[in-house]
Amino acid sequence: xxxxxxxxxxxxxxxxxxxxxxxxxxxxxxxxxxxxxxxxxxxxxxxxxxxxxxxxxxxxxxxxxxxxxxxxxxxxxxxxxxxxxxxxxxxxxxxxxxxxxxxxxxxxxxxxxxxxxxxxxxxxxxxxxxxxxxxxxxxxxxxxxxxxxxxxxxxxxxxxxxxxxxxxxxxxxxxxxxxxxxxxxxxxxxxxxxxxxxxxxxxxxxxxxxxxxxxxxxxxxxxxxxxxxxxxxxxxxxxxxxxxxxxxxxxxxxxxxxxxxxxxxxxxxxxxxxxxxxxxxxxxxxxxxxxxxxxxxxxxxxxxxxxxx
Numbered sequence: 001x002x003x004x005x006x007x008x009x010x011x012x013x014x015x016x017x018x019x020x021x022x023x024x025x026x027x028x029x030x031x032x033x034x035x036x037x038x039x040x041x042x043x044x045x046x047x048x049x050x051x052x053x054x055x056x057x058x059x060x061x062x063x064x065x066x067x068x069x070x071x072x073x074x075x076x077x078x079x080x081x082x083x084x085x086x087x088x089x090x091x092x093x094x095x096x097x098x099x100x101x102x103x104x105x106x107x108x109x110x111x112x113x114x115x116x117x118x119x120x121x122x123x124x125x126x127x128x129x130x131x132x133x134x135x136x137x138x139x140x141x142x143x144x145x146x147x148x149x150x151x152x153x154x155x156x157x158x159x160x161x162x163x164x165x166x167x168x169x170x171x172x173x174x175x176x177x178x179x180x181x182x183x184x185x186x187x188x189x190x191x192x193x194x195x196x197x198x199x200x201x202x203x204x205x206x207x208x209x210x211x212x213x214x215x216x217x218x219x220x221x222x223x224x225x226x227x228x229x230x231x232x233x234x235x236x237x238x239x240x241x242x243x244x245x246x247x248x249x250x251x252x253x254x255x256x257x258x259x260x261x262x263x264x265x266x267x268x269x270x271x272x273x274x275x276x277x278x279x280x281x282x283x284x285x286x287x288x289x290x291x292x293x294x295x296x297x298x299x300x301x302x303x304x305x306x307x308x309x
Contacts (some may be wrong), residue, residue: 010062013074014055021045021108043112054105057098061085061106069200079114080229082106084199086118087264091129091306096120129261129309130268131155131253142252143240149215150240151249154263156191157206158270158296161263163196164241165226165233167216170195176203185295188277198297206295271296271307 023044045051062074065081086106089099099120107114131139136155140148150164170193175181179202192213193205208216219238226233228242235241240248246263253260261268271292278288289301298304 008073009059010066010074011055011059014058014062017074018045018051018055018058018105018108022051024048053101054108057102057105058109061102064088074109077106077109079110080231082110082115083118083229086115088306090118090120091264094120129265130272130307131261131265132269133273135257136266136269138256139249139252142256143248146219146238147240147245147248147252149212149219150245151252151266153208153212153216153239155266155269156212157194157196157208158267158274159196159206160198160267161246162228162231162233162242163198164239164245165228165235166195166197167239168195168236169193170205173203175205176201179204179299181205182291182294184291187283187291188281196297202297204294204297267296268307271304275304275308 021044023046045054058074061082062071062077064085065071065077068084069076069081071077071081086099086103089102096119099118103115103117133155136151140151143151153159153167154161154164173195175195181204185205186207189207191207191209193207194213195203196206197203216237216239220236221238223234223236226235226242228244233242249263249266250260274292274295275288278291279285283291286301289304293299293301293304296304296307
């Protein structure tokens with residue numbers, strides 16, 4: 001997505017947008033007036049404290065989307081962007097109450113019930129989110145072949161769920177030209193380079209081990225349009241991906257391991273493995289973090305810390 005001017009500050013936009021949904025009469029009286037006594041919510045904000053909390057939450061989400069996707073206005077915030085934001089928030093150590101408040105605030109923009117509820121992760125869960133290589137293989141063995149291959153590739157290349165839909169050989173395109181890519185990416189790894197399209201339309205190279213690349217090419221198909229969470233993708237390989245694959249990962253993980261940290265756990269695993277590899281090769285920590293951020297498609301080294309917990 002092309003970067004544009006900043007637009008109005010997100011806190012100003014958030015306050016203006018939420019002002020349309022304020023009713024400072026009591027919640028009980030508002031429910032009776034609407035004829036919905038006993039419902040959990042009238043769809044309005046009934047206290048100044050809640051308004052303040054929601055304004056801060058919505059402004060923070062908007063600022064994140066501005067940095068990640070280049071949006072100028074809150075009304076450009078899509079459910080897909082918001083869901084990614086909530087998932088990152090869940091991994092940051094905030095409590096469930098705050099995470100639910102963030103979701104409620106954002107849905108004043110994206111629409112009622114537009115976002116899935118995300119479970120906050122405790123600090124102890126954060127440290128254990130990454131799967132080991134052996135655990136990844138046990139999960140893959142509990143899946144059907146097309147999903148198993150997607151699982152092995154996601155772990156080996158550090159892919160997001162939707163990026164599996166966008167895989168194509170590097171020779172068929174090029175990475176986004178508005179970024180400066182380090183030639184030191186993938187230091188110490190051997191394999192075939194592919195392109196994926198990540199957040200904000202950023203196209204980046206990823207490296208897939210040669211044995212997995214051969215399996216992937218054996219599943220090459222005519223370009224096929226698929227829909228995932230309301231977004232259209234053109235996939236070129238008959239493998240799992242997106243929300244459907246992510247759910248299969250959780251199911252398989254529960255069967256194989258008795259627990260699940262979600263498909264994003266494969267990116268955590270990739271990040272931790274790569275950080276060890278780079279440092280074992282003598283790459284200084286900050287430089288290793290910078291390279292890893294590019295391999296993950298972030299370009300903000302500080303974000304890598306979330307994956308290394």
